[in-house]
Amino acid sequence: MKVTIKDIARLAGVSTATVSKIINNKDDSISKDTRDKVIRIMKESNYVPNTIARSLVTKKTKTIGLVIPDIANPFFPELARGAEDKANKEGYNLIICNTDDDTAKEDRYVSMLVEKMVDGIIFTASSERTSDFISLRNTKIPIILVDRDIDLEGINGKITVDNFIGAYEGTRHLIEQGHKDVIFIAGSLKSKTSIDRLNGYKKALQDYSIEFKEENVIEGSYKTEWGYEAVSNLLNKKQNFTALFCANDLIAIGAIKALKENDIKTPQEVAVLGFDDIYISKLVDPQLSTVRQPIYEMGYKSVEILIDILKNKSSKEKDVVLIPELIIRDSTVKE
Amino acid sequence: MKVTIKDIARLAGVSTATVSKIINNKDDSISKDTRDKVIRIMKESNYVPNTIARSLVTKKTKTIGLVIPDIANPFFPELARGAEDKANKEGYNLIICNTDDDTAKEDRYVSMLVEKMVDGIIFTASSERTSDFISLRNTKIPIILVDRDIDLEGINGKITVDNFIGAYEGTRHLIEQGHKDVIFIAGSLKSKTSIDRLNGYKKALQDYSIEFKEENVIEGSYKTEWGYEAVSNLLNKKQNFTALFCANDLIAIGAIKALKENDIKTPQEVAVLGFDDIYISKLVDPQLSTVRQPIYEMGYKSVEILIDILKNKSSKEKDVVLIPELIIRDSTVKE
């Protein structure tokens, strides 16, 4: 049978209130004797407090919901790890939810999280999402947006990356390597994220007096397959290009693959630049130059801000924009 | 203010018991009229039941703990996704815990999970672990071992892969490609997993009358860096080899990298075989031949068995051994 606070109280000959105070370190007024005794008995009985019961009273579960599109997408494990590290450090646990960018699943998960009385939610929205969460309305559960920047009612914080600057720096790097015909292989062009990146690309072109051509921007999805397909199409159409700026690393990897199969050398004949700097980027050949997003930090920071809000009802830095960093490896520079 | 079951009862002019029955679909005996009315009022008030309160009485939280070494290690996201998919399908949530293969962290997390009254735990043990969990002793929380096979008290189920067969088939494939000097680049050789793989390798050698040489087995860690280092050492020592069987894909990727840097062609000069078939394997160049572990299925199955135990107090198939599959891609076969 599970031992409860009552058992401990009985065994120690004290009240449950006393035991409770000791458990919660509110024992300023408890004599060392009783304290020691109670602690000893708790140890001896392998007592584990029931936080569910506690939560019912305190309205705090020390649990955070992490709602992301897909933990199997290489971008998110790092984000999740950052979030979990900070959460754990502060005594919180993380409930993980995979939405597959499906707003209906998003709604269902958020509702489940509300039922479970999580203290807060970290949320990466699908690009389809436009409305807030009904199940959240009657609560004061804070929600922090991470990665995807959308405008939503009742958001308590936002961690994003400056995609404009990232794309600008990336494009500039390519231009400085002597490239004039830079194709921008976009993922979906529906999200603010993608549009910011596209605008960064355009601005760099403009600053270097390179004409922007519509046909140099092609839109698909954020997947390896799209990178492969995009390059195949380009080649078929015999479109001119010496550099490829891919909206994420997965696309870049697919692009390089297509290039290879057509005996086109990276970076000697075509330079390829990615975005994100996922774990794999260092592992492919050639090693991928990319615009690094501080993914781990985004996860970590989002929980940090969330907890800050939990403690102080608000956070000074509720909207954090992290600056991406250009990582130059082998896929963009000729030796 | 948060609306509770009492509010609904009051608004509908019924008792909380009635509302409770409706919430839980135990409404055989409730008239359609009251049912409809109560449901309408719940909707109108955006009522979300508080499962914490429910859990306190039912002793069920519909939550499962997933305790793994590191979600950022490319092996585990797939496992986690499989587990989460099945959990979600059954109405459960997953709490994720990263232990970094540290037994102290394992203990702490399991203790937290017990406090939170999870219904069960899915656990990938560090190779250091030998003892059971003290915090679990007074409970009947089932725990399922996944991936790492160790002998532990009070385990309710086990999902593993037949590493012996996997390594045997892998080695055989290499031998059949004409290789006699096959190096086995092991990760750590402390776990049952690794030892099984080593034995599979030995057995295949033996069955094909190839002498086993001690110096052909080298031990390190399950990381890219080790694969790189191992090959560098081999080359320095001018040791003879035409094939590398790596204990996981990460090692294989590191090995290929070292080979490339020394202008040794894979698979023409040296064949490289991995183990696991993580997502990245298809993305590297050459595409990695590997012994595929059904990672997603392992996660999925482990939750399936856990829930089976939760429902029926036991499961017919509590110890599942999945069979790995040889995936032949480009790193082992000359064209």
Added chain:
DNA sequence: TTGAAAGCGCTAACAT
């Protein structure tokens, strides 16, 4: 320094 007692929101007999 300690304890009594109310109550968190819900479920589950048991009545009616």
Added chain:
DNA sequence: ATGTTAGCGCTTTCAA
């Protein structure tokens, strides 16, 4: 067909 009530394990005034 519906309601009464006890109680899950804990925290938290308030009193002693």
